[in-house]
Amino acid sequence: MTKTLYLLRHTKALDAGPADPSKDHARGLALRGQKDGKSLAMFFAAEDIHVDRIYCSTAKRTRQTFDLIRTGLEKPPVSFQDSLYLAPCDELIAFIQTIPEPIKSAMIIGHNPGLHDLALMLIGRSGKNQAKMLDKLRTKLPTGGLCTLSFELAAWEKIGAGLATLTRFVRPRDLDQND
Numbered sequence: 087m088t089k090t091l092y093l094l095r096h097t098k099a100l101d102a103g104p105a106d107p108s109k110d111h112a113r114g115l116a117l118r119g120q121k122d123g124k125s126l127a128m129f130f131a132a133e134d135i136h137v138d139r140i141y142c143s144t145a146k147r148t149r150q151t152f153d154l155i156r157t158g159l160e161k162p163p164v165s166f167q168d169s170l171y172l173a174p175c176d177e178l179i180a181f182i183q184t185i186p187e188p189i190k191s192a193m194i195i196g197h198n199p200g201l202h203d204l205a206l207m208l209i210g211r212s213g214k215n216q217a218k219m220l221d222k223l224r225t226k227l228p229t230g231g232l233c234t235l236s237f238e239l240a241a242w243e244k245i246g247a248g249l250a251t252l253t254r255f256v257r258p259r260d261l262d263q264n265d
Contacts, residue, residue, distance in 0.1 A: 087190075087238075087239070087240040088190070088236055088237065088238060088239075089190060089191070089192075089236070089237040089239055089242060089245070090190065090191040090192075090234065090235070090236055090237075090253075091182065091191075091192055091193075091194070091208075091234075091235045091236075091237070091245075091250070092135075092137060092191070092192070092193035092194070092232060092233070092234055092235075093193075093194055093196075093201050093204065093205050093227075093232070093233040093235065094126075094151070094155070094193055094194070094195045094196075094201075094230075094231070094232045095195075095196065095197065095198055095201050095202075095227050095228070095229055095230065095231045095232075096115075096119070096143075096145070096147045096148045096150075096151040096195060096196070096197065096229060096230070097115055097118075097119035097120070097122040097123045097126070097147075097150075097151045097154070097229050097230040097258065098115065098116045098118040098119035098122060098229045098230065098258075099113045099114065099115055099116060099119060099147040099229070100113050100114055100115070100116050100147075101116075110145075111144070111145050111146065111171065112145075112146050113145070113146060113147050114146045114147055114150055115147055115150045115151065115154075119147070119150070119151070119229065119230070120150075120154065122229070122230040122258035122261075123150070123151050123153075123154025123155055123230070124154055125230075125258055125261040125262065126154070126155050126158065126230060126232065126256075126258070126261065127154055127155045127156070127157045127158030127159075128158060128261075129158065129256065129261050130155060130158030130159050131157075131158040131159075135158075135159065136159075136160060136162075136191060137159055137160075137162045137191050137192065137193045138162060138188075138189045138190055138191045138192060139162055139163055139164075139165065139185070139189050139191075139192050139193075140152065140156075140159075140162050140163070140164040140165070140192070140193045140194075140195065141164075141165050141167055141170060141181070141185075141192065141193070141194050141195070142164055142165070142166050142167065142170065142194075142195040142196075143166075143167065143168075143170035143171045143172075143173075143195060143196045143197060144166050144167065144168050144170070144171055145171050145172075145197070148170075148171075148195045148196060148197070149166065151195055151230075152164060152195055155195075162193075167181070169181060170194065170195075170196045170197075171196075171197070172197050172200065173196060173197070173200045174199075174200045174203070175199075175200050175203035175204045175207055177200070178194070178196070178200050178201070178204045179204060179207070179208075179245070179246070181194075182194070182242055182245055183242055183243045183244075183245060184242070184243070185242040186242075187240075187241060187242065189242070192242075198227055201227055201233075202223075202226070202227035205223060205227060205233045205235070205252075206223070206224065207247050207248075208235055208245070208246075208247065208248070208249065208250040209223075209235065209248070209250050209251070209252045210247075210248035210249055210250060210251070216252060216253070216255075219252060219254070219255040220252055220255070222255060222257070223252065223255045228257050228258070228259075229258070230257065230258035231255070231256070231257050231258075232254070232255070232256045232257075233252065233254070233255050234252070234253045234254035234255070235250035235251065235252060235253065236250065236251045236253045237249055237250055237251075238251075
């Protein structure tokens, strides 16, 4: 059985301004982030991407990213999770291992550095002719970046380091037709 995990970093947020961590959770999307979210929604629709469940950080910028991309998906159920806000890699893997078994494909909308670290930790190989994609991902998981990982496993609880195949890596600039 195959499990598919989509890791989506929120799209471009407003600048944080003066260092005030208490306001980070409330940062919304910049105009570029809104545009990128709409481009991702069109990409999801064009590629006929199906997601059984979305798990989204409670930060404003991740919720706004979800609101933009959901128009390109078949209205999967969403669960907003405080634990995904700025979660490090080890907490993300523990979360994924609790995903209920009937779910075949799940998306996590979250933050760096946790998502980037998670993707690199999980990937054991890239699919055919996708070494360049993996090299780009190793460099950076930009805002709005989407990694699609495939696992030949029957249970989410068995997911671990090196078990994923990178099947897709898309950045907003890859979708821009006018830039």
